[in-house]
Amino acid sequence: MNEIFEKISSYGHEQVVYCNDKNTGLKAIIAIHNTILGPSLGGCRMYPYQSDSAALEDVLRLSKGMTYKASISNLNLGGGKAVIIGDPKKVKTSELLKSFGRFVDTLNGRYITAEDVGMTVEDMEHIRSQTKHVTGITQSLGGSGDPSIFTALGVFIGMKAALKKKYQTESFDNLKVGIQGFGKVGYYLSKHLFEAGAKIYGFDVDQERLSIVCKEFGVTPIPNGDLMNLDLDIFSPCALGGIINPQTIQSLKCQIIAGAANNQLLDEKRESKTINDRNILYVPDYVINAGGLMNVANELTGYDSSKATKQVEGIYDTLLEIFNLSEHQNLSTIEAANLIAEKRIQDSK
Numbered sequence: 001m002n003e004i005f006e007k008i009s010s011y012g013h014e015q016v017v018y019c020n021d022k023n024t025g026l027k028a029i030i031a032i033h034n035t036i037l038g039p040s041l042g043g044c045r046m047y048p049y050q051s052d053s054a055a056l057e058d059v060l061r062l063s064k065g066m067t068y069k070a071s072i073s074n075l076n077l078g079g080g081k082a083v084i085i086g087d088p089k090k091v092k093t094s095e096l097l098k099s100f101g102r103f104v105d106t107l108n109g110r111y112i113t114a115e116d117v118g119m120t121v122e123d124m125e126h127i128r129s130q131t132k133h134v135t136g137i138t139q140s141l142g143g144s145g146d147p148s149i150f151t152a153l154g155v156f157i158g159m160k161a162a163l164k165k166k167y168q169t170e171s172f173d174n175l176k177v178g179i180q181g182f183g184k185v186g187y188y189l190s191k192h193l194f195e196a197g198a199k200i201y202g203f204d205v206d207q208e209r210l211s212i213v214c215k216e217f218g219v220t221p222i223p224n225g226d227l228m229n230l231d232l233d234i235f236s237p238c239a240l241g242g243i244i245n246p247q248t249i250q251s252l253k254c255q256i257i258a259g260a261a262n263n264q265l266l267d268e269k270r271e272s273k274t275i276n277d278r279n280i281l282y283v284p285d286y287v288i289n290a291g292g293l294m295n296v297a298n299e300l301t302g303y304d305s306s307k308a309t310k311q312v313e314g315i316y317d318t319l320l321e322i323f324n325l326s327e328h329q330n331l332s333t334i335e336a337a338n339l340i341a342e343k344r345i346q347d348s349k
């Protein structure tokens with residue numbers, strides 16, 4: 001069998017579209033994983049991938065994750081994602097973005113795009129000039145603006161659910177929370193935690209981002225390697241995927257892992273087993289970081305920030321359901337989340 005088809009089938013995708021435009025230099029892949037619950041929605045990531053196969057792997061993995069994220073969040077959306085190959089700082093132009101928008105338009109709404117790593121709200125406007133199948137545009141154009149604010153709120157609410165499960169309290173007073181990455185989500189999350197009385201520790205490779213949160217929210221800076229060895233109530237990965245792996249997992253001293261980063265576990269099955277054995281409560285990433293998706297999804301029906309906030313608050317109950325299912329059926333929390341997400345898709349067939 002053709003090896004690309006083999007890969008696509010192994011992830012269970014419906015459609016993968018390669019986009020090539022010689023005039024603008026655009027090389028992009030759009031992956032539509034599943035549209036049973038509705039049109040596929042997911043961000044467009046621009047990144048200087050080392051190879052075409054690395055770009056394909058990333059877009060397949062990320063779009064599958066969006067199917068689960070939409071399902072567990074009770075949204076009538078499917079999973080999709082796009083990647084543009086190239087360094088956004090060097091080769092991103094308005095013409096290239098418009099070209100991408102024209103490719104999105106050819107899919108007639110089967111894929112709806114949004115912002116992701118390497119893209120900005122302004123970039124979405126260039127894409128929007130060529131297709132209406134875009135979310136995450138500025139509020140001045142009737143959009144929902146920056147999704148990170150809602151993602152951070154969802155992570156904060158998800159931490160409360162985890163505290164309830166682990167400590168039978170929702171109080172952050174004097175709790176030690178370690179954050180890796182103070183970007184858009186990490187910044188807003190620190191604000192919530194600071195206001196709730198938590199002691200925040202953290203690291204960012206970007207010294208400027210780190211000094212902002214140290215100044216504004218009293219964050220104690222910790223060298224990166226040491227952050228994961230620190231005795232923490234909550235470790236919150238808000239930078240990179242794959243951060244929980246065989247090299248890092250044994251040194252973790254936290255009680256709870258709850259953060260915004262996608263695909264935190266390098267190998268879902270292997271890492272979740274070790275986490276369970278070590279009695280750490282892992283909050284499934286695609287459940288706790290769904291606030292941004294809930295917010296942009298609202299644009300499709302006419303944006304309403306109070307409706308979006310209510311949906312984000314629902315992350316609390318969804319997580320308690322997952323924790324209980326995991327306990328009663330002796331599953332890892334990620335297995336329990338997958339089960340609920342897959343059931344909703346099956347039931348709607």
Ligand code: NAD
Nearest residue numbers: 147148151181183184185204205206238239260261262292
């Ligand atoms: P961002 O790019 O604004 O911030 C990431 C931060 O991590 C940056 O400040 C960067 O300097 C820092 N960083 C990079 N490598 C690091 C390392 N090795 N150690 C410590 N810090 C490092 O991204 P964001 O929008 O804040 O998103 C954070 C994570 O959450 C990403 O994994 C993203 O995919 C995920 N996520 C974001 C949203 C959203 O709404 N923005 C939604 C869902 C998931």
